Amino acid sequence: MGHNGAGKTTTLKSVAGILQFDTGEIxxxxxxxxxxPLECKCTAAVYPPHLMQLLMLFLFVGSYVLLMxxxxxxxxxxxxxxxxxxxxMPIKQGGIHHT
Numbered sequence: 787m788g789h790n791g792a793g794k795t796t797t798l799k800s801v802a803g804i805l806q807f808d809t810g811e812i813x814x815x816x817x818x819x820x821x822x823p824l825e826c827k828c829t830a831a832v833y834p835p836h837l838m839q840l841l842m843l844f845l846f847v848g849s850y851v852l853l854m855x856x857x858x859x860x861x862x863x864x865x866x867x868x869x870x871x872x873x874x875m876p877i878k879q880g881g882i883h884h885t
Contacts (some may be wrong), residue, residue, distance in 0.1 A: 803827055
């Protein structure tokens with residue numbers, strides 16, 4: 787992409803409307819980020835890296851669930867039943883008793 791200090795982050799922050807710039811113009815879909823920031827933000831999106839990782843995880847899990855549902859529907863594969871309880875199970879506590 788570019789070496790350290792080349793302006794990659796500064797450029798992306800300016801495009802996202804996070805950082806104001808002194809000279810020049812940035813147009814997104816023919817709209818100026820200076821005069822029409824809301825319209826530009828509705829057209830383009832910049833996602834932080836951790837959000838992209840979360841989105842990829844969501845898509846992976848969603849794809850798996852969809853694939854398993856389709857396999858069950860078309861191939862007759864039986865899906866495991868998941869159950870849980872919200873009851874608190876007592877835990878027998880032990881310890882050293884001093885006399």
